[in-house]
Amino acid sequence: MNWTWFHKLGSPKWFYQISGRWLPWLSVCAALLIMVGLVLGLAFAPPDYQQGNSFRIIYLHVPAAFLAQSTYISLAIAGVVGLVWKMKIADIAIQQAAPIGAWMTVIALATGAIWGKPTWGAWWVWDARLTAMLILLFLYFGIIALGHAISNRDSAAKACAILAIVGVVNIPIIKYSVDWWNTLHQPATFTVTKKPTMPIEMWLPLLIMTIGFYCFFAAVLLVRMRLEVLRRESRTRWAQEEVARQIGRGV
Amino acid sequence: MSFDSFAEFLAMGNHGVYVWSAYGIGFVILLLNVVSPLLARQRYFKNEARRLRREAQQ
Amino acid sequence: MSNVFILMLLRETRIVFRRPAELVNPLVFFTIVIALFPLAVGPETQLLQTLSPGLIWVAALLAVLLSLDGLFRSDFEDGSLEQWVVSPHPLVLLVLAKVLAHWLYCGLALVMLSPLLAIMLGLPGDRIPTLLLSLLLGTPVLSLLGAVGAALTVGLKRGGILLALLILPLYIPVLILGSGVMQAALHGLPTAGYLLWMAALMMFTLTLAPFAIAAGLRISVGE
Numbered sequence: 001m002n003w004t005w006f007h008k009l010g011s012p013k014w015f016y017q018i019s020g021r022w023l024p025w026l027s028v029c030a031a032l033l034i035m036v037g038l039v040l041g042l043a044f045a046p047p048d049y050q051q052g053n054s055f056r057i058i059y060l061h062v063p064a065a066f067l068a069q070s071t072y073i074s075l076a077i078a079g080v081v082g083l084v085w086k087m088k089i090a091d092i093a094i095q096q097a098a099p100i101g102a103w104m105t106v107i108a109l110a111t112g113a114i115w116g117k118p119t120w121g122a123w124w125v126w127d128a129r130l131t132a133m134l135i136l137l138f139l140y141f142g143i144i145a146l147g148h149a150i151s152n153r154d155s156a157a158k159a160c161a162i163l164a165i166v167g168v169v170n171i172p173i174i175k176y177s178v179d180w181w182n183t184l185h186q187p188a189t190f191t192v193t194k195k196p197t198m199p200i201e202m203w204l205p206l207l208i209m210t211i212g213f214y215c216f217f218a219a220v221l222l223v224r225m226r227l228e229v230l231r232r233e234s235r236t237r238w239a240q241e242e243v244a245r246q247i248g249r250g251v
Numbered sequence: 252m253s254f255d256s257f258a259e260f261l262a263m264g265n266h267g268v269y270v271w272s273a274y275g276i277g278f279v280i281l282l283l284n285v286v287s288p289l290l291a292r293q294r295y296f297k298n299e300a301r302r303l304r305r306e307a308q309q
Numbered sequence: 310m311s312n313v314f315i316l317m318l319l320r321e322t323r324i325v326f327r328r329p330a331e332l333v334n335p336l337v338f339f340t341i342v343i344a345l346f347p348l349a350v351g352p353e354t355q356l357l358q359t360l361s362p363g364l365i366w367v368a369a370l371l372a373v374l375l376s377l378d379g380l381f382r383s384d385f386e387d388g389s390l391e392q393w394v395v396s397p398h399p400l401v402l403l404v405l406a407k408v409l410a411h412w413l414y415c416g417l418a419l420v421m422l423s424p425l426l427a428i429m430l431g432l433p434g435d436r437i438p439t440l441l442l443s444l445l446l447g448t449p450v451l452s453l454l455g456a457v458g459a460a461l462t463v464g465l466k467r468g469g470i471l472l473a474l475l476i477l478p479l480y481i482p483v484l485i486l487g488s489g490v491m492q493a494a495l496h497g498l499p500t501a502g503y504l505l506w507m508a509a510l511m512m513f514t515l516t517l518a519p520f521a522i523a524a525g526l527r528i529s530v531g532e
Contacts, residue, residue: 042270043260046253054266060277083524103284107277114273118266138478145474149465158528159461163475166457166521170479173510177482181489216281223288227295247300 009089012229013238019222026219033212041205048202057115059205063213064107065129068136069171071101071217075143076168079161088232089225091157094164095147096224100217102140108133128182132175139167313398314406321410335372335415336422342368343426354431361430362491366484368426369419369444370451374473374480376415377455380407381463385529390463394530400523408456408522416448436494439504443490446507450483453518460525483510 008014041059048055075094082090112130117123124130143160150156198206233239254260263270325332346364347357384390393403423444424437432440458476462468490503 042274043252043254047264052266053263054269056263056270057273060274064277100284103280107280110276111273114269114276118269135478135481138474142475142478145471146461149462149468149471155528155531159525162457162521162524162528163461166479169517170482173482174478177485181485220284220288223292227288227292231295243296243299244303246296247303 010085010087012089012233013236015089016226016229016238016242019226023219023222023226026215026222030212030215030219033208033215037205037209037212040201041209045202045205046199051119054115054118057111059209061108061111061115062206063210064104064111065133066210067213067217068101068105068108068133070214071097071104072136072139072164072171073168075101075160075164079164082157082161089229091154091161092225092228092232093221094143094157094160096228097221098140098143098147098160100220100224102137102144104213104217105133105137105140109137126182128179131182132178135174135178136171139171143167314402317403317406318410321407322414325410325414332414332418335376336418338375339368339372339419339422340426342371343430347430358431358495361427361432362488362495363484364430365423365427365440365444365491366447366488369423369448370480370484372419373415373448373451373455374476376411377452377459377476378469378472380411380456380459381526381529385463390526391530394527400526401519404456404460404522404526405519408452408519411456412449412452416452417445420444420448432491432495436491439494439500440491442504443487443500443507446504446511447483447487450511450514451480453514453522454479454483457518457521457525460522460529462529463526464529483507486510 037059042056045056047053075097078090078093078097081087082094109130112133113124116125116127116130143163146163147156147160150159230239230243234243261267261271343364346360350356350360381390384393394400396403420441423440427437427440428434455472455476457479458472459468461475462472465471486503486507490500490507493500493503
């Protein structure tokens with residue numbers, strides 16, 4: 001397999017150029033997929049037999065939850081790349097992706113809690129999934145706080161990388177122990193998401209929304225990373241030309 | 252369509268409050284995540300423009 | 310190589326015993342936190358007994374957490390940490406010795422005090438060995454994971470609360486397992502499975518954490 005693209009990422013300029021080409025496509029895909037997914041999910045999917053229409057919250061909750069978990073794993077991967085290949089892009093990626101992941105976790109928690117009210121009658125239940133999401137939010141806070149606390153930018157990135165890797169190793173352990181804790185204390189629970197027997201009209205919007213969310217995340221991440229790259233490379237000619245071009249476009 | 256009228260769509264079978272508040276919160280957070288980096292970008296360019304103007308004057 | 314490990318261990322022991330009063334601090338904290346609960350929820354024995362597994366574990370966890378802030382700090386401030394990082398001896402070994410010392414004089418001490426506090430909370434006497442075993446297996450994990458956080462935050466001015474924020478989510482599996490053992494014991498259910506899981510967790514952490522701790526120290530020193 002040709003790994004040139006990976007090593008090219010070592011050049012912030014190359015990253016900026018290539019991300020500039022991907023960004024419009026990602027943004028359009030995100031917007032389209034989310035809109036289509038919403039329409040299908042809110043208006044066209046049939047109401048659930050047991051939960052009625054409140055199950056439609058799934059179309060927001062599940063993509064957000066997926067993204068919350070994937071983003072954390074990406075933080076760890078970026079951490080490894082940064083520590084091993086010493087790529088600045090990886091450092092920038094950790095710093096910029098962490099807040100987005102944290103917000104996704106908040107969406108997952110909030111929608112999960114709101115969904116719980118009509119389903120189980122309480123605003124918050126300590127079920128395995130929600131509790132694991134809450135712990136994930138704490139892990140995100142840790143990375144964000146550590147990044148802000150260390151003043152040297154490179155040291156901060158390395159420290160966050162280590163924390164992310166330690167966190168990622170712990171995540172399966174945390175998930176299993178929370179699942180197990182939950183079965184100890186609540187023998188019969190509903191699962192928040194329905195298991196496989198979902199008709200296609202129900203899971204197709206879910207698939208579309210999930211892909212849409214991934215595109216959304218990528219687009220937002222690229223916008224954030226591009227600005228940080230411009231900031232860091234402000235002494236180079238290509239960056240100064242780019243800034244001049246943007247100013248010329250009229251700010 | 253799973254709903255016979257728009258009023259029914261809004262009511263969501265008396266689960267409307269839950270569904271719409273969840274989507275409302277989600278929408279606000281997603282919007283925040285789009286607007287905030289774009290505004291930061293604008294601010295950066297504004298500041299750079301001002302700095303360049305100042306340096307040109309000197 | 311093992312020579313330097315023993316030397317480090319002896320060094321830590323000497324330092325700890327220069328100020329024996331500090332040995333007592335985590336123990337007193339442990340006791341006070343546990344004493345707070347009957348005061349807060351009432352002296353009813355049945356309630357306290359139900360709460361006791363979780364209570365002992367949370368109190369032990371917090372006591373270890375508090376003592377971790379100072380784990381590397383004085384070494385950082387007087388420059389020894391820097392010497393260790395650049396020395397030809399494997400940092401992982403030095404780190405392991407330091408954490409072992411911390412566990413011996415903090416974690417193990419808590420373990421030995423726990424039967425007394427457990428009785429105060431109404432835990433039946435024949436369950437105490439299980440409690441001891443669970444704490445014996447769990448407290449090393451607390452020291453090891455906590456040391457990772459301590460290594461990452463040692464250079465920071467107000468690292469204490471940040472340390473807690475970083476480490477507490479990672480403590481959750483140990484907490485669940487540890488108090489799970491005790492709850493099973495309270496209800497007369499078999500505990501061997503849980504204890505084996507705790508042993509596995511301890512082995513896992515023991516193998517991997519020193520590398521993370523060493524990496525964290527390198528970053529903090531290199532700052």
